[in-house]
Amino acid sequence: MEQTTADRRTSNDAPVAFERFFLPGPTAVRPEVLEAQTGPIIGHRGPEIEELMEELQVGLRTVFQTERPVAVSTSSATGLMEAGIRSGVGRRLLALVNGAFSERFAKIAELCGKPVDRLEIPWGEVHDPDQVRERLAGGDYDTVTVVHSETSTGALNPLSEIAAAVREHDDVFLMVDSVSGAGGAPLKTDEWGLDFALTGTQKALAVPPGLAFGVASERLLQRAEGLPDRGLYLDLVEFYKRLKKRNTPSTPAIPIMYALRAQLERIREEGMEARWSRHREMAERTWAWVDELRDRRSLDVSVLAPQGGRSPTVTCVRLPDDGPDGPAIAGDLRRRGWVIATGYGKLKKETIRIGHMGEQNLERLNALLDVVEEVITQ
Numbered sequence: 001m002e003q004t005t006a007d008r009r010t011s012n013d014a015p016v017a018f019e020r021f022f023l024p025g026p027t028a029v030r031p032e033v034l035e036a037q038t039g040p041i042i043g044h045r046g047p048e049i050e051e052l053m054e055e056l057q058v059g060l061r062t063v064f065q066t067e068r069p070v071a072v073s074t075s076s077a078t079g080l081m082e083a084g085i086r087s088g089v090g091r092r093l094l095a096l097v098n099g100a101f102s103e104r105f106a107k108i109a110e111l112c113g114k115p116v117d118r119l120e121i122p123w124g125e126v127h128d129p130d131q132v133r134e135r136l137a138g139g140d141y142d143t144v145t146v147v148h149s150e151t152s153t154g155a156l157n158p159l160s161e162i163a164a165a166v167r168e169h170d171d172v173f174l175m176v177d178s179v180s181g182a183g184g185a186p187l188k189t190d191e192w193g194l195d196f197a198l199t200g201t202q203k204a205l206a207v208p209p210g211l212a213f214g215v216a217s218e219r220l221l222q223r224a225e226g227l228p229d230r231g232l233y234l235d236l237v238e239f240y241k242r243l244k245k246r247n248t249p250s251t252p253a254i255p256i257m258y259a260l261r262a263q264l265e266r267i268r269e270e271g272m273e274a275r276w277s278r279h280r281e282m283a284e285r286t287w288a289w290v291d292e293l294r295d296r297r298s299l300d301v302s303v304l305a306p307q308g309g310r311s312p313t314v315t316c317v318r319l320p321d322d323g324p325d326g327p328a329i330a331g332d333l334r335r336r337g338w339v340i341a342t343g344y345g346k347l348k349k350e351t352i353r354i355g356h357m358g359e360q361n362l363e364r365l366n367a368l369l370d371v372v373e374e375v376i377t378q
């Protein structure tokens with residue numbers, strides 16, 4: 001008899017329940033949001049897609065806190081990072097680097113042939129707006145890239161202050177990767193004067209992976225028109241032309257758009273302020289738990305990011321030298337039916353990452369932290 005995929009699963013690779021899934025992306029998606037994906041396939045030109053796009057625009061504008069139209073790209077978030085670079089960097093980029101994803105922004109620019117300088121600080125730290133000011137004064141830059149919430153380290157950059165520093169130069173545009181920020185950490189695209197802000201479906205928004213969203217300022221689009229190498233698939237000018245007709249340059253992932261519509265309705269019901277508070281509470285609980293582990297259990301653990309510079313959506317915990325490492329802890333948890341992440345890249349072994357974002361709540365987080373404590377201290 002032919003085996004189905006389900007038959008072949010051992011108990012160790014059966015999917016983990018929503019309640020026990022704390023990866024910092026992709027995050028757990030509510031069953032009813034997953035089910036929304038089974039809606040009918042519609043044409044990607046015409047009134048049906050226009051209606052769907054219009055509904056999505058309303059919710060997405062709230063997520064980005066913007067009055068601008070929001071581009072919907074069928075790609076992962078990295079696609080819109082590349083779109084921003086190709087459609088935005090003319091003269092020279094200053095890339096603020098404090099982790100793996102901010103390094104990715106710099107790398108993309110290099111691979112697209114753009115002149116790049118890095119302002120690099122140790123992983124886990126956050127950027128100082130005055131240092132950004134200093135670098136901008138000494139270089140001929142027209143663009144700055146920054147990652148809002150560095151998912152590799154759990155650091156949250158002081159985005160509004162960095163944006164203020166960049167705004168002191170009329171011709172320098174700020175591009176923001178808020179992939180693990182948007183929907184969990186306050187992000188105020190218009191108020192902070194961001195020229196490009198992007199996110200993806202699968203982090204704090206808790207929608208299945210496969211779409212990315214970006215808001216470009218009018219002046220960024222004007223600059224883009226004069227840049228020759230924007231390519232075709234990721235051309236922001238084309239996205240915005242199509243937005244006027246409420247559709248997309250090429251065929252979008254319609255099922256994920258249905259899931260997004262369902263999730264945006266949930267987000268609207270919860271309210272952005274309440275959503276930000278819920279994330280903040282989960283983060284504070286996690287940081288307090290790390291302190292308790294250190295004080296009560298005498299374990300040499302700490303939150304990697306500094307106080308005042310920590311993301312509300314993901315915490316990166318530095319582990320003791322003499323205990324189980326990141327992969328051992330994540331593996332042990334997985335065998336017990338729970339999912340967290342190891343450290344990222346060069347921090348893989350010495351840290352673990354807990355994603356307290358999307359649709360998770362304090363009660364389920366507390367249950368997780370009890371199990372992690374058992375695993376770390378055994």
Ligand SMILES: *Cc1c(COP(=O)(O)O)cnc(C)c1O
Pocket residue numbers: 025076077078079101147149150151177178179180200203
């Ligand atoms: C996950 C993530 C990305 C990459 O997103 P993809 O959707 O996998 O392309 C980029 N930046 C940050 C901060 C992320 O957390």
